[in-house]
Amino acid sequence: MPDPLTENEQWILSFYRTSEINGALFFGRLARAMKPGPIQRDMTKHFADESQHAWYWTECINRMGAEPLKLSQAYQDKYLEAAGIPANIMEVLALTQTFEKRVIAQYARHSRIVDLQPEVLDTFNKIIDDEKWHIEWVGKALKSMEGEYGRDTIAESLERYRKVDEEVYGAILKEHEQRVAELMRGRGNHAEGKGPWPWPV
Protein backbone atom coordinates (compact mmCIF):
# COMPACT_ATOMS: atom_id res chain seq x y z
CA MET A 1 0.00 0.00 0.00
CA PRO A 2 1.49 3.38 -0.95
CA ASP A 3 2.09 6.15 1.58
CA PRO A 4 -1.22 7.80 2.37
CA LEU A 5 -1.78 11.14 0.69
CA THR A 6 -1.36 14.21 2.81
CA GLU A 7 -4.31 16.55 2.88
CA ASN A 8 -2.52 18.92 0.53
CA GLU A 9 -1.65 16.18 -1.91
CA GLN A 10 -5.21 14.94 -1.94
CA TRP A 11 -6.30 18.50 -2.61
CA ILE A 12 -3.88 19.15 -5.45
CA LEU A 13 -4.57 15.85 -7.22
CA SER A 14 -8.29 16.50 -6.85
CA PHE A 15 -7.67 19.93 -8.24
CA TYR A 16 -5.96 18.43 -11.30
CA ARG A 17 -8.84 16.04 -11.72
CA THR A 18 -11.41 18.83 -11.57
CA SER A 19 -9.43 20.94 -13.99
CA GLU A 20 -9.15 18.05 -16.46
CA ILE A 21 -12.91 17.59 -16.23
CA ASN A 22 -13.49 21.29 -16.86
CA GLY A 23 -11.11 21.14 -19.81
CA ALA A 24 -12.94 18.12 -21.22
CA LEU A 25 -16.31 19.84 -20.90
CA PHE A 26 -14.96 23.00 -22.54
CA PHE A 27 -13.45 21.18 -25.53
CA GLY A 28 -16.34 18.77 -25.83
CA ARG A 29 -18.79 21.61 -26.16
CA LEU A 30 -16.60 23.39 -28.67
CA ALA A 31 -16.16 20.19 -30.66
CA ARG A 32 -19.93 19.89 -30.76
CA ALA A 33 -20.34 23.49 -31.96
CA MET A 34 -17.80 23.24 -34.76
CA LYS A 35 -18.30 22.52 -38.42
CA PRO A 36 -16.61 19.42 -39.87
CA GLY A 37 -12.92 19.61 -40.73
CA PRO A 38 -9.46 19.06 -39.27
CA ILE A 39 -10.00 21.46 -36.35
CA GLN A 40 -13.22 19.72 -35.37
CA ARG A 41 -11.36 16.41 -35.53
CA ASP A 42 -8.42 17.52 -33.38
CA MET A 43 -10.71 19.32 -30.95
CA THR A 44 -12.64 16.07 -30.49
CA LYS A 45 -9.41 14.19 -29.76
CA HIS A 46 -8.41 16.95 -27.33
CA PHE A 47 -11.77 16.51 -25.58
CA ALA A 48 -11.22 12.75 -25.37
CA ASP A 49 -7.71 13.25 -23.94
CA GLU A 50 -8.82 15.61 -21.18
CA SER A 51 -11.60 13.18 -20.23
CA GLN A 52 -9.06 10.40 -20.05
CA HIS A 53 -6.77 12.54 -17.88
CA ALA A 54 -9.63 13.15 -15.47
CA TRP A 55 -10.01 9.40 -15.20
CA TYR A 56 -6.26 8.89 -14.67
CA TRP A 57 -6.27 11.31 -11.74
CA THR A 58 -9.37 9.68 -10.28
CA GLU A 59 -7.72 6.30 -10.55
CA CYS A 60 -4.44 7.60 -9.13
CA ILE A 61 -6.14 9.06 -6.07
CA ASN A 62 -8.06 5.81 -5.54
CA ARG A 63 -4.89 3.73 -5.90
CA MET A 64 -3.44 5.78 -3.09
CA GLY A 65 -6.32 4.84 -0.86
CA ALA A 66 -8.20 8.14 -1.06
CA GLU A 67 -11.23 9.66 -2.76
CA PRO A 68 -11.12 12.74 -4.96
CA LEU A 69 -12.41 15.85 -3.23
CA LYS A 70 -15.35 17.67 -4.70
CA LEU A 71 -13.96 21.05 -5.68
CA SER A 72 -16.37 23.46 -7.18
CA GLN A 73 -14.03 26.22 -8.23
CA ALA A 74 -13.19 26.17 -11.89
CA TYR A 75 -10.05 28.09 -12.67
CA GLN A 76 -10.92 28.13 -16.34
CA ASP A 77 -13.71 30.50 -15.31
CA LYS A 78 -11.17 32.90 -13.87
CA TYR A 79 -9.44 32.98 -17.24
CA LEU A 80 -12.71 33.70 -18.98
CA GLU A 81 -13.55 36.40 -16.46
CA ALA A 82 -10.20 38.11 -16.85
CA ALA A 83 -9.83 37.65 -20.60
CA GLY A 84 -13.39 38.17 -21.70
CA ILE A 85 -15.36 35.58 -23.57
CA PRO A 86 -13.60 34.52 -26.77
CA ALA A 87 -15.65 35.52 -29.80
CA ASN A 88 -14.45 33.03 -32.37
CA ILE A 89 -12.52 29.82 -32.75
CA MET A 90 -9.23 31.62 -33.28
CA GLU A 91 -9.61 33.40 -29.94
CA VAL A 92 -10.64 30.18 -28.24
CA LEU A 93 -7.53 28.49 -29.57
CA ALA A 94 -5.29 31.40 -28.54
CA LEU A 95 -6.65 31.11 -25.00
CA THR A 96 -6.22 27.34 -25.11
CA GLN A 97 -2.62 27.67 -26.22
CA THR A 98 -1.74 29.90 -23.27
CA PHE A 99 -3.52 27.62 -20.87
CA GLU A 100 -1.95 24.42 -22.16
CA LYS A 101 1.54 25.90 -21.94
CA ARG A 102 0.93 26.75 -18.31
CA VAL A 103 -0.36 23.23 -17.67
CA ILE A 104 2.59 21.45 -19.19
CA ALA A 105 5.09 23.65 -17.38
CA GLN A 106 3.44 22.97 -14.04
CA TYR A 107 2.93 19.26 -14.58
CA ALA A 108 6.60 19.01 -15.52
CA ARG A 109 7.57 20.96 -12.42
CA HIS A 110 5.45 18.87 -10.10
CA SER A 111 6.75 15.65 -11.63
CA ARG A 112 10.30 16.68 -10.69
CA ILE A 113 9.63 16.56 -6.95
CA VAL A 114 12.38 14.18 -5.93
CA ASP A 115 10.53 11.63 -3.83
CA LEU A 116 7.23 11.83 -5.64
CA GLN A 117 5.03 8.77 -5.19
CA PRO A 118 5.37 6.35 -8.15
CA GLU A 119 1.57 6.42 -8.67
CA VAL A 120 1.67 10.18 -9.20
CA LEU A 121 4.74 10.05 -11.41
CA ASP A 122 3.15 7.30 -13.46
CA THR A 123 0.08 9.48 -13.98
CA PHE A 124 2.16 12.44 -15.12
CA ASN A 125 4.01 10.19 -17.54
CA LYS A 126 0.74 8.94 -19.01
CA ILE A 127 -0.51 12.48 -19.52
CA ILE A 128 2.50 14.51 -20.60
CA ASP A 129 2.70 13.37 -24.24
CA ASP A 130 -0.96 14.22 -24.77
CA GLU A 131 -0.34 17.67 -23.34
CA LYS A 132 2.56 18.18 -25.75
CA TRP A 133 0.29 17.25 -28.61
CA HIS A 134 -2.34 19.74 -27.38
CA ILE A 135 0.13 22.59 -27.77
CA GLU A 136 1.25 21.24 -31.13
CA TRP A 137 -2.14 20.90 -32.78
CA VAL A 138 -3.42 24.21 -31.47
CA GLY A 139 -0.25 25.93 -32.75
CA LYS A 140 -0.76 24.39 -36.18
CA ALA A 141 -4.43 25.32 -36.22
CA LEU A 142 -3.60 28.94 -35.35
CA LYS A 143 -1.04 28.99 -38.16
CA SER A 144 -3.63 27.70 -40.59
CA MET A 145 -5.89 30.58 -39.60
CA GLU A 146 -3.43 33.29 -40.58
CA GLY A 147 -5.11 33.75 -43.96
CA GLU A 148 -8.52 34.17 -42.40
CA TYR A 149 -7.69 36.33 -39.35
CA GLY A 150 -4.30 37.81 -40.15
CA ARG A 151 -1.01 36.94 -38.52
CA ASP A 152 -0.93 40.16 -36.47
CA THR A 153 -4.43 39.68 -35.08
CA ILE A 154 -3.53 36.17 -33.97
CA ALA A 155 -0.31 37.42 -32.38
CA GLU A 156 -2.27 40.12 -30.55
CA SER A 157 -4.74 37.59 -29.18
CA LEU A 158 -1.91 35.34 -27.97
CA GLU A 159 -0.26 38.30 -26.29
CA ARG A 160 -3.53 39.34 -24.63
CA TYR A 161 -4.09 35.87 -23.21
CA ARG A 162 -0.47 35.60 -22.11
CA LYS A 163 -0.96 38.71 -20.00
CA VAL A 164 -4.20 37.33 -18.60
CA ASP A 165 -2.41 34.11 -17.72
CA GLU A 166 0.20 36.01 -15.74
CA GLU A 167 -2.49 37.92 -13.89
CA VAL A 168 -4.66 34.90 -13.06
CA TYR A 169 -1.71 32.72 -12.18
CA GLY A 170 -0.31 35.37 -9.87
CA ALA A 171 -3.67 35.77 -8.13
CA ILE A 172 -4.05 32.04 -7.60
CA LEU A 173 -0.53 31.70 -6.29
CA LYS A 174 -1.35 34.31 -3.72
CA GLU A 175 -4.66 32.72 -2.79
CA HIS A 176 -3.09 29.33 -2.05
CA GLU A 177 0.32 30.42 -0.83
CA GLN A 178 0.16 28.43 2.37
CA ARG A 179 -1.00 25.20 0.78
CA VAL A 180 1.58 25.45 -1.95
CA ALA A 181 4.43 25.99 0.41
CA GLU A 182 3.37 22.98 2.46
CA LEU A 183 2.91 20.79 -0.57
CA MET A 184 6.37 21.56 -1.78
CA ARG A 185 7.85 21.00 1.67
CA GLY A 186 5.64 18.00 2.32
CA ARG A 187 7.45 15.16 0.66
CA GLY A 188 10.79 16.82 1.11
CA ASN A 189 13.14 17.98 -1.51
CA HIS A 190 11.75 19.75 -4.46
CA ALA A 191 14.18 19.49 -7.31
CA GLU A 192 14.18 23.23 -7.78
CA GLY A 193 13.82 24.30 -4.22
CA LYS A 194 10.92 26.63 -3.64
CA GLY A 195 9.24 26.70 -7.01
CA PRO A 196 5.70 27.76 -7.83
CA TRP A 197 3.08 25.19 -7.15
CA PRO A 198 1.61 22.87 -9.71
CA TRP A 199 -1.01 24.52 -11.79
CA PRO A 200 -4.29 22.99 -12.83
CA VAL A 201 -5.07 21.86 -16.34
Next chain:
Amino acid sequence: MAVAGLKARMAAFLKLPEEKLKDDVLLTDLVTESFILVEMVIELQDDLGIQLMQDDLKPVRTVGDLVRVIDSKGSSR
Protein backbone atom coordinates in the same frame (compact mmCIF):
# COMPACT_ATOMS: atom_id res chain seq x y z
CA MET B 1 -27.48 44.62 -44.40
CA ALA B 2 -29.96 42.98 -42.06
CA VAL B 3 -29.51 39.28 -41.57
CA ALA B 4 -32.80 37.56 -42.26
CA GLY B 5 -34.20 35.34 -39.58
CA LEU B 6 -31.41 36.10 -37.13
CA LYS B 7 -33.62 36.06 -34.05
CA ALA B 8 -35.24 32.85 -35.24
CA ARG B 9 -31.80 31.24 -35.51
CA MET B 10 -30.90 32.46 -32.03
CA ALA B 11 -34.20 31.24 -30.63
CA ALA B 12 -33.69 27.83 -32.23
CA PHE B 13 -30.19 27.56 -30.77
CA LEU B 14 -31.34 28.60 -27.31
CA LYS B 15 -34.46 26.45 -27.56
CA LEU B 16 -36.63 29.42 -26.65
CA PRO B 17 -39.71 30.91 -28.31
CA GLU B 18 -38.69 33.81 -30.55
CA GLU B 19 -41.00 36.20 -28.61
CA LYS B 20 -38.60 35.93 -25.67
CA LEU B 21 -35.84 37.52 -27.70
CA LYS B 22 -36.92 41.13 -27.29
CA ASP B 23 -34.30 43.74 -28.14
CA ASP B 24 -33.84 44.95 -24.59
CA VAL B 25 -33.47 41.51 -22.98
CA LEU B 26 -30.04 40.82 -21.52
CA LEU B 27 -28.37 37.88 -23.25
CA THR B 28 -27.16 36.56 -19.93
CA ASP B 29 -30.78 36.37 -18.75
CA LEU B 30 -31.56 33.91 -21.54
CA VAL B 31 -28.99 31.31 -20.54
CA THR B 32 -28.00 29.42 -17.44
CA GLU B 33 -24.29 29.93 -18.11
CA SER B 34 -22.41 32.28 -20.37
CA PHE B 35 -20.60 29.54 -22.29
CA ILE B 36 -23.85 28.81 -24.12
CA LEU B 37 -23.48 32.27 -25.64
CA VAL B 38 -19.98 31.44 -26.85
CA GLU B 39 -21.33 28.34 -28.58
CA MET B 40 -24.17 30.32 -30.10
CA VAL B 41 -21.91 33.08 -31.40
CA ILE B 42 -19.50 30.55 -32.92
CA GLU B 43 -22.34 28.71 -34.59
CA LEU B 44 -23.86 31.94 -35.94
CA GLN B 45 -20.49 32.88 -37.46
CA ASP B 46 -20.24 29.50 -39.16
CA ASP B 47 -23.82 29.64 -40.42
CA LEU B 48 -23.66 33.20 -41.66
CA GLY B 49 -20.10 33.21 -42.93
CA ILE B 50 -19.16 36.25 -40.87
CA GLN B 51 -16.28 36.92 -38.49
CA LEU B 52 -16.71 38.48 -35.07
CA MET B 53 -13.87 39.50 -32.78
CA GLN B 54 -13.80 40.02 -29.06
CA ASP B 55 -13.75 43.79 -29.61
CA ASP B 56 -16.99 43.55 -31.60
CA LEU B 57 -18.68 41.79 -28.71
CA LYS B 58 -17.34 43.95 -25.90
CA PRO B 59 -20.26 46.42 -25.94
CA VAL B 60 -22.85 43.67 -26.48
CA ARG B 61 -25.21 43.16 -23.56
CA THR B 62 -28.69 42.69 -25.00
CA VAL B 63 -30.33 40.74 -27.80
CA GLY B 64 -30.68 44.01 -29.73
CA ASP B 65 -26.94 44.75 -29.34
CA LEU B 66 -26.00 41.37 -30.76
CA VAL B 67 -28.43 41.68 -33.66
CA ARG B 68 -26.98 45.11 -34.52
CA VAL B 69 -23.39 43.86 -34.44
CA ILE B 70 -24.19 40.88 -36.63
CA ASP B 71 -26.23 42.99 -39.03
CA SER B 72 -23.31 45.37 -39.36
CA LYS B 73 -21.13 42.46 -40.51
CA GLY B 74 -23.71 41.43 -43.08
CA SER B 75 -23.94 37.89 -44.31
CA SER B 76 -22.45 36.04 -47.22
CA ARG B 77 -25.20 33.43 -47.24
